[in-house]
Amino acid sequence: xxxxxxxxxxxxxxxxxxxxxxxxxxxxxxxxxxxxxxxxxxxxxxxxxxxxxxxxxxxxxxxxxxxxxxxxxxxxxxxxxxxxxxxxxxxxxxxxxxxxxxxxxxxxxxxxxxxxxxxxxxxxxxxxxxxxxxxxxxxxxxxxxxxxxxxxxxxxxxxxxxxxxxxxxxxxxxxxxxxxxxxxxxxxxxxxxxxxx
Numbered sequence: 001x002x003x004x005x006x007x008x009x010x011x012x013x014x015x016x017x018x019x020x021x022x023x024x025x026x027x028x029x030x031x032x033x034x035x036x037x038x039x040x041x042x043x044x045x046x047x048x049x050x051x052x053x054x055x056x057x058x059x060x061x062x063x064x065x066x067x068x069x070x071x072x073x074x075x076x077x078x079x080x081x082x083x084x085x086x087x088x089x090x091x092x093x094x095x096x097x098x099x100x101x102x103x104x105x106x107x108x109x110x111x112x113x114x115x116x117x118x119x120x121x122x123x124x125x126x127x128x129x130x131x132x133x134x135x136x137x138x139x140x141x142x143x144x145x146x147x148x149x150x151x152x153x154x155x156x157x158x159x160x161x162x163x164x165x166x167x168x169x170x171x172x173x174x175x176x177x178x179x180x181x182x183x184x185x186x187x188x189x190x191x192x193x194x195x196x197x
Contacts, residue, residue: 003059005067005114012067012081012111015055019068020047022077026099035136036097037160058085064123066095069111078102081111083119083128088157091127091167092119094148096139109142116146120170130166131156140166 005012015023024047026032027039041047058065066082079098086093094115098108119125129151130143148166156163 003067005118006072007110007114009072010078010107010111010114011070011072011075012114013070014059015051015066015068015080017048017051019077020044020051022068023047023051023080026079026097029100031100032097035133035139061085062092064092064119067115069098069107078107079111081108081115083115083123086129086131089129089131091129092125093129093131094119094143094146094168095131096142103138109145112142112146116168116170126169126171128168128170130168131159132164132166133160134162134164140164143168 003014021044024041024044027041027047027050039050041050055065062083062085064083064085066080066084068077069079069081070077079096079102081096082094083092084095094112096108096112096115098111116128119128128148130139130148132139132143134140143166146168148168151165151167154165154167156165
């Protein structure tokens with residue numbers, strides 16, 4: 001099963017065990033751990049297992065997943081971007097993470113927009129979420145540039161404190177939209193605690 005998306009500068013494709021070395025490096029960068037979480041991927045074997053247990057099944061089960069982002073020139077891996085199906089959300093979540101060496105070059109929004117267009121035009125999805133830490137201002141700005149809006153009335157169960165939820169409607173929207181600066185820090189309401197016993 002082969003999958004690929006392309007932009008002028010980037011190629012997005014399924015992750016394979018052959019990408020384990022890059023994935024291990026990415027997942028151990030401090031910004032990844034601080035903003036996304038520590039996935040416990042410390043060795044190549046851990047990384048291969050993560051691909052085989054997390055990413056590959058989602059391609060088969062959901063028809064989408066997280067994709068490796070490479071530069072067209074030289075096929076250099078620079079990050080990951082794609083869609084994640086979370087059990088507590090009724091629509092997929094847009095996820096992205098680039099190696100810090102490739103920040104501030106426009107690659108993240110280029111990869112994310114390609115993913116949104118694929119979600120809208122090929123997968124026929126109508127809505128997407130963005131789950132993000134409120135301290136991750138870079139990712140929040142990117143989501144807002146893509147037209148995502150904060151959904152403060154929705155809770156984010158089982159996520160670390162400070163996790164916030166954004167949503168975008170894909171049908172009939174023009175990518176990319178821009179939202180000006182000066183927004184207040186986003187917060188989502190606390191989910192009600194479930195009673196045990």
